Amino acid sequence: MFEKRHYVPILKWKQGEQKAIELLPLTVKQGLTPLLEIPPIDWDFENEAPKKTIDEHLANVSETLSRSWGLDRPLYLDLNFIESNERMASGQHPLGYIFNQLRTDGINAIPVTGTNRDSAYQIEVISAHQRDQLGICIRLTEEDFDDLQVNIDSLLTTLGVDTTEIDLVIDYKYVNPNDRTRTALFISGLINGLPYLNSWRNLILCGTAFPKDLSDVGSNTIDQIERSEWIIWKRLIQTNRVNRTLTFGDYAIANPEPFEADPRLIRMSANIRYTGDDKFIIFKGRDLRKYGHHQYYQLAAQAVAHQEYKGAGFSAGDHYIQEVANQSTTPGNPATWRRAGTNHHLTLVVNELSTVALP
Structure with a gap:
């Protein structure tokens, strides 16, 4: 069982996030x-076809996990964005393929499932648990909340495991800051009414107030977004509204939904996402295609000058921000800034959890 101050971030396994963890x-x-989460296969909008085969898409997953995580302790792995009919060229299920690779490379992983996965996926989850004996992670989302007892019992029967072998994730996904109080009341009632509340191995609450895009943030501005998921978790814990240990989880500096728009039509603005006390701070420039990546020099200087900046020694991400602000390195690109912001965020949350007042 996790101790009270443990942290479960949900991350899409892309280049920026991989490097962010590696540098921790x-x-x-x-x-x-x-x-x-293994992201979906990128779509080639020009040719109206996937950019990769499933074999190409999953070829380096185990290698990147080994390099970035490198610990004996388990991680959770979810293939929720991989189409259910995908199979490797050999005919093998993608989940089985990845777990075989991880096993060979000495990476401990716990399979993640939910009530919406098909029977072939569930068979692979059961197989991974039987071989590795690391347990299973069940991820519940809003669609499961209406008939929770039936949904949970049905899945437990399918998996054939005891609740003591399961880490249960309540994944609220997007939390609208305008509905924070109502959401907190709903979540506390939901959790306290959970079937088998005290017998789950771990109970994890995840969500984020980070929006799907930053279109509501004006160009050449510094704005902020409330970290409602963090505020809700603290209040649930500090007011004893939940009748068991509740682990904190979030989506770092991203929204739960994958990016699926045609990149040819997107006008992405330069931006730095920096996590502060109870807020995300957004330093936003202008269209990258039109005004270029040199905007990041000014944005980094603004971040370093901000009162919430933690200093270059706080994390690898903060060190990178300082380097760019000093113009002693290249201005970077969206992937390097996702790395920097995610690395800072993960470091900050672990530090926050180590000091937050808990009953």
């Missing part, structure tokens, strides 16, 4: 267990 010191890694 051991002391920070030990304070978290990532739930990693």
Whole structure:
């Protein structure tokens, strides 16, 4: 069982997030267990076809996990974005393929499932648990809440495991800051009414107030977004509204939904996402195609000058921000800034959890 101050970030396993975890010191890694989502295969909008085969898409997953995580402790792995009819060229199910690779490379992983996965997926989850004996992670979303007892019992019967072998994730996904109080009341009632509340191995609450895009943030501005998921978790814990240990989880500096728009039609603006006390701080420039990546020099200087900036020694991400602000390195691109912002965020949350007042 996790201790009270453990952290479960949900991260899409892309280049920026991979490097963000790789650059974490051991002391920070030990304070978290990532739930990693394999992103969907990118779509080639010009040719109206997937950019890769499933074999190409999954070829380096085990290698990147080994390099970035590198711990004996387990991580969670979810293939929720991979189409259910996908199979490797050999005919093998993608989940079985990845777990065989992870096993060979000495990576401990716990399979993530939910009530919406098909029977072939569930068979692979059962097989992974039987071979590795690491348990199973069940991820409940809003669609499950209406008939929770039936949904949970049905899935437990399918998996054939006891609740003591299961880590249960209540994934609220997007939390609208305008509905924070109502959401907190709903979540506390939902959790306290959970079937088998005290017998789950771990109970994890995940969500985020980070929006799907930053279109509501004006160009050349510094804005902020409330970290409602963090505020809700703290209040539930500090007011004893939940009748058992509740682990905190979030989506770092991203929204739960994958990016699926045609990149030819998107006008992405330069931006730095920086997590502060109870808020995300957004330093936003202008259209990258038109005004270029050199905007990041000014944005980084604004971040370093901000009162919430933690200093170059706080994390690898903060060090990178300082380097760009000093113009002693290249201005980077959206992937390097996702790395920097995610690395800072993970470090910050582990530190926050180590100091937050808990009953």
